[in-house]
Amino acid sequence: MYYICSRLRSKERVFLEAVGRGDKAAVVRCLQPPDPVDVNVTTALGRSALTTAVTMENVEIVEILLKQDGIRIGNALLHAIREGVYRIVEMMVNHPSITPDMLGAGWSRVTSDCDDVSSCVTPVMLCAQLNQFEILQLLLSQGATIANPHKPGCRCTGCKGSNKDDSLRHSILRIETYRALASPSWISLTSSDPVLTAFKLSWDLRHLATNEREFQESYLSLAEQCRKYPVELLDQCRSSVELNTILNQDKEDDAIDDDHQKPSLYRLKLALKYEQKQFVAHPHCQQLLTSMWHEGLPGWRRRSVFARLLMVTSLMTLMPIVAVCYVISPHSRMGRFMRYPFIKFVSQAGSFAVFLILLTMASPREENMTNRRGPPPSTVEVLIVFYVAGLVWSECKQLWNQGLHLFIRDYWNWLDFIMNSLYLATISLRVVAYVRVTAGTDFPMETERKNWPSDDPTLISEGLFAVANVFSFFRVIYLFQTNPHLGPLQITLGSMLLDVGKFLSVFFLIMASFAVGFSQLYGFYRDTEVCEDEGGRRVCRGNPTEFLTFDAAVMTLFWSLFKLIGQETLDMEEKNAFLVSTGSLLLSAYQIAAVVILLNQLIATMADSFQDxxxxxxxxxKYARTKLWLSYFDNGTTLPPPYNVIVTPKSIYYFLKVRHL
Structure with missing residues (x-):
């Protein structure tokens, strides 16, 4: 039903009713001279005759109205786009009053009435948001464009003025623009590289969701839409040729690495860079990667578990011989065999297993060297030094190849950096201790450990070595990513550690606040003691030390999470009832806040996170496994530590080649 304003003239009312009924003859009569009605007359709801005809999808009446002089198209074009009637949109776009600029940024100057469409939305934006593919093609052919929004916090004149005039409108305009830019139809029709465009746009939208928390849900929804677009393109692949075209296409259109005639996987590496997990974990991608991973080992997946273990064990055992062959002749048959990704992985894993065995063997020390300050390195420790040199060199090459930004984004690289730093510090301190003892600075050379100073370099090096060994054995979890059973468990465990980190930030704040209270309460009795006569002897007792200092209070409160603190830790020799009561209340409040509330909240949060x-x-x-696999697909890292520190003829050749470039 169309509500006609009572102030309208009789002929105008008849005209609007005729348009609503679709009465072509009546519309023509109302528009004929000598007394034609105003073609732009509106109803009480502000709807023009043209908008009504568009809503009714009456092409003939729309054509009649567009032929009238002075017709204002306005938001009728937006309604036509939303209805998806191509013929009507085509007539409006071709109307003399519509210019290419009006279809885009200049739309706000054409109409100020919003109706039920946001005034920030232009015709081309609305068309893209609704995925009207054919209509969008039409608008693009007319020269319509969408300008990329400026980043939040932009200090240009336009952004500052828009934000100052109406900050809400400024934010809504950015969201509406990104809704159009994230449209599959817009990406498909305007981008020469739709996959890369979707990757970058998804990445930008996730950063916007972080910066503009007020509209986080909208931006995350658009980011998810962009992530699904390249995945749906992968779904359309029907052959390996099409799949290789997508995954190997790079900016120079080089699908193959000319040096080794193997796929470059450039697009897949970009997916890892922009964290496109659904794209990377797609079955088509995983099938291609699996076939490349087991290259050189035909029938690997069909072999039994025993046969696989036997083959891997044989490769690890023969690795020294194979490594020597590669050093002598890297382009021989054995050298090419060493460059297969899976073989490189097995060699790296086997080498690290030997390193862990050496660490275990280095733990006990000869009896006569236990009390020796600055002892000389044993044979095992010398081998460990070579391994550490190889590990450090491997990390340096990885940092050089990936760049600092990508290198620090991988948390396993942080673990390797800490581990290698601890080993280097251990070696440095051992050298310092040996030099000082040899030079006679530290005297005596041999004495019981209880007589050693606490800052002795040997003691510090042993402590750092112990911590480094913990990191080394923990690094074995990294290899779990290749296993279909242990890999998901490792990923789940790593994600749940984030919840533990959030919990610790709150817990340490609460623990510190109570530790300050306890140390303030009991600190005044630090140096006091009570003496009494017992059996003819005078016995002096000091107060319990658990809460006398801030450090002691922190440690006591921390360990109270795992065991119950007895009342004796709160009792004072002065028998001060108020002091003990206050301490008991503080300890009770801490137990309720930290143990009952926070710990149970942590358990519930971790359970929810685990389910999610x-x-x-x-x-x-699969995403984490792909990152691991691709690190072995690239050239280099063929020789595992410590063999990679050997200067090979190939490395000399490449060094001289770079020098002469």
Whole structure:
């Protein structure tokens, strides 16, 4: 039903009713001279005759109205786009009053009435948001464009003025623009590289969601839409040729690495860079990667578990011989065999297993060297030094190849950096201790450890070595990513550690506040003692030390999470009832806040996180496994530590080649 304003003239009312009924003859009569009605007359709701005809999808009446002089198209074009009637949109776009600029940024100057469409939305933006593919093609052919929004915090004149005039409108305009830019139809029609465009746009939208928390849900929804677009393109692949075209296409159109005639996987590496997990974990990608991973080992997946273990063990055992062959002749048959990704992985894993065995053997020391300050290195420790040199060199090459930004984004690289730094510090301190003892600075050379100073370099090096060994054995979890059973478990465990980190930030704040209170309460009795006569002897007792200092209070409160603190820790020799009561109240409040509330909240949060992560564990695992696999697909890192510190003829050749460039 169309509400006609009572102030309208009789002929105008008849005209609007005729348009609503679709009565072509009546519309023509109302527009004929000598007394034609105003073609732009509106109803009480502000709807023009043209808008009504568009809503009714009456092409003939729309054509009649567009032929009238002075017709204002206005938001009728937006309604036509939303209805998806191509013929009507085509007539309006071709109307003399519509210019290419009006279809885009200049639309706000054409109409100020919003109706039920946001005034920030232009015709081309609305068309893209609704995925009207054919209509969008039409608008693009007319020269319509969408300008990329400026980043939040932009200090240009336009952004500052728009934000100052109406900050809400400024934010809404950015969201509406990104809704159009994230449209599959817009990406498909305007981008020469739709996959890369979707990757970058998804990345930008996730950063916007972080910066503009007020509209986080909208931006994350658009980011998810962009992530799905390249995945849907992969779904359309029907052959390996099409899949290789997508995954290997790079900016120079080089699909093959000319040096080794192997796929470059440039597009897949970009997916890892922009964290496109659904794209990377797609079955088509994973099938191609699996075939490349087991290259050189035909029938690997069909072999039994025993046959696989036997082959891997044989490769690890023969690795020294194979490494020597590669050093002598890297382009021989054995050298090419060493460059297969899976063989490189097995050699790296076997080498690290030997390193862990050496660490275990280095733990006990000869009896006569236990009390020796600055002892000389044993044979095992010398081998460990070579391994550490190889590990450090491997990390340096990885940093050079990836760049600092990508290198620090991988948390396993942080673990390797800490581990290698601890080993280097251990070696440095051992050298310092040996030099000082040899030079006679530290005297005596041999004495019981209880007589050693606490800052002795040997003692500090042993402590750092112990911590480094913990990191080394923990690094074995990194290899779990290749296993379909342990990989998802490792991913789930790593994600749940984030919840533990959030908990610790709150817990340490609460613990510090109570530790300050306890140390203030009991600190005045630090140096006091009470003496009494017992059996003819005078016995002096000091107060319990658990809460006398801030450090002691922190440690006591921390360990109270795992055991119950007895009342004796709060009792004072002065028998001060108020002091003990206050301490008991503080300890009770801490137990309720930290143990009852926070610990149970942590358990509940970790349970929820586990359920949420477990549903995506397979995708997360395949994404992490792909990152591991691709690190072995690239050239280099063929020789594992410590063999990689050997200067090979190939390395000399490449060094001289770079020098002469």
């Amino acid at each position: 992560i477990d549903t995506h564990a397979d995708m997360e695992w």
